[in-house]
Amino acid sequence: MINQADVKKAVKDYVKSKGVIGIRFVKVTLNRGSGTSVHISLYLDKPIELTFFNGLIDELSKRYGLRNWLIYAPHGRLIRLSATST
Structure with missing residues (x-):
């Protein structure tokens, strides 16, 4: 079963491993x-x-079995990735 805190930690760990400094915060729902x-x-x-983003999607797909990814930018600085799991 997918845990919200685990997904958030996985995203933050991926951000750190890639040395990306341009992300202010991560929210997982x-x-x-x-x-x-x-x-x-x-x-x-x-x-x-x-x-x-391609690498992040690949990593989360392998780890949590997520698929059917969508990307949405509701405003200028926010990127929202959505996926489903069976």
């Missing part, structure tokens, strides 16, 4: 239903390479 929806919000201080 889980919605449980027929499957689990995971929403990861990253508030950016400056632009980040797209390869960072």
Whole structure:
């Protein structure tokens, strides 16, 4: 089962391992239903390479079995990644 704190720690560890300094905060939300929806919000201080997000998605997909990824930018500095788990 996916744990909200574990996902947040995994995201923060990935950010540190890549040496990214342009992220102000990370927020993780889980919605449980027929499957689990995971929403990861990253508030950016400056632009980040797209390869960072590709690597993060690959890492979380392998670790937690997440799939059907969506990316959304509700405003200028926030990036929201959403995925589902079976």
